[in-house]
Amino acid sequence: MAHDITTIPNIQVDLIDPRTGRMDRAWRMFFENLWKLQGSGTTDITVEDLQKSPQFEPPIPFPDDVSPPQSVIQIPEDVLPPTPQLGTIASYNLDGSPTAGGVSYGTGPAIAVTPAGTLGQVLTSAAAATPTWTTPTVGTVTSVSVVSANGLAGTVATATTTPAITLSTSVTGLLKGNGTAVSAATSGTDYAPATSGSAILYGNSGGFSNVAIGSGLTFIAGTLASTDVGGTVTDVAALTLGTTGTDLSSTVANGTTTPVITLQVPTASAANRGALSSTDWTTFNNKQAALSSMYVAQAFTAQTTIVVTHNFGKYPVVNVIDNTGAVVVPLTITHSSLNAFTVTFSAATTGSIIAVIGY
Numbered sequence: 230m231a232h233d234i235t236t237i238p239n240i241q242v243d244l245i246d247p248r249t250g251r252m253d254r255a256w257r258m259f260f261e262n263l264w265k266l267q268g269s270g271t272t273d274i275t276v277e278d279l280q281k282s283p284q285f286e287p288p289i290p291f292p293d294d295v296s297p298p299q300s301v302i303q304i305p306e307d308v309l310p311p312t313p314q315l316g317t318i319a320s321y322n323l324d325g326s327p328t329a330g331g332v333s334y335g336t337g338p339a340i341a342v343t344p345a346g347t348l349g350q351v352l353t354s355a356a357a358a359t360p361t362w363t364t365p366t367v368g369t370v371t372s373v374s375v376v377s378a379n380g381l382a383g384t385v386a387t388a389t390t391t392p393a394i395t396l397s398t399s400v401t402g403l404l405k406g407n408g409t410a411v412s413a414a415t416s417g418t419d420y421a422p423a424t425s426g427s428a429i430l431y432g433n434s435g436g437f438s439n440v441a442i443g444s445g446l447t448f449i450a451g452t453l454a455s456t457d458v459g460g461t462v463t464d465v466a467a468l469t470l471g472t473t474g475t476d477l478s479s480t481v482a483n484g485t486t487t488p489v490i491t492l493q494v495p496t497a498s499a500a501n502r503g504a505l506s507s508t509d510w511t512t513f514n515n516k517q518a519a520l521s522s523m524y525v526a527q528a529f530t531a532q533t534t535i536v537v538t539h540n541f542g543k544y545p546v547v548n549v550i551d552n553t554g555a556v557v558v559p560l561t562i563t564h565s566s567l568n569a570f571t572v573t574f575s576a577a578t579t580g581s582i583i584a585v586i587g588y
Contacts, residue, residue, distance in 0.1 A: 327342050380400045462486065477502065478492075548583045570584070
């Protein structure tokens, strides 16, 4: 055999070999291997090897002339090892019936079996300690519901299979949000309140207020109108002139019924702005008549001779200026008639000729 004798010896094999008076070799190897597996020695034999079915070996024949020993060695019961049970090893917690559904695990010096878990549980490691059965709580949704909070509510159909969530709100009226929840908006603070058409709203730092409708105005059905229609003009008198005051002015009496308009036109003087008196008119009218004068200006460019026709019927005063505005003395000025004259220059000149006559 590969490991000498490792399996439980056949029940027909005596513990004490009657031929030698000593422990049978099969039992000795079995107990030796068992002793090694219990931690008192080393071996490559496994528990599975020890639990294999007994192997039958033919008895060793003795020669005909040799009789087996008849002596029997009595071994005290407290010296004999405990009688092994078929298929179990006491020190490995397998001396009883294993728990159905249990899982074997190592404790370090021995092998133990966990109790059975319940349906759906998984075995969870506890590092070097005893593993335990736990119920998974992650990744399995058993039911869905909606919690009413922050102004929101809702219902869930088929909550445990294919949930259909319908959201609603517990707030009545207009909603406002603050970034966390929704609540009812306040009229006049969060929004302009409804009016009956008899008020005008304006915004202020705290919300909205009504515009005060002043006297002479009405606001009805959305229309702003004036109630101060004034009087009715029935007749307008002719303009009345006066001379009081120091400046032109006017007044109106009975403006809404029979207006009387008075225009004040004071007599003009050094202190008053107004109408010229007849005396002052005569004085101004006797002044000397205004003097009359004639004027002709003719421009020229790069010329030495210029003829000017003025049709004054008299000899005018002639002046010549160049293009810089300086007075230029021509070579000659010749009056060919009472209506024309000729100006000559010693060199080509640019400027203007001005002829004036006055009396």
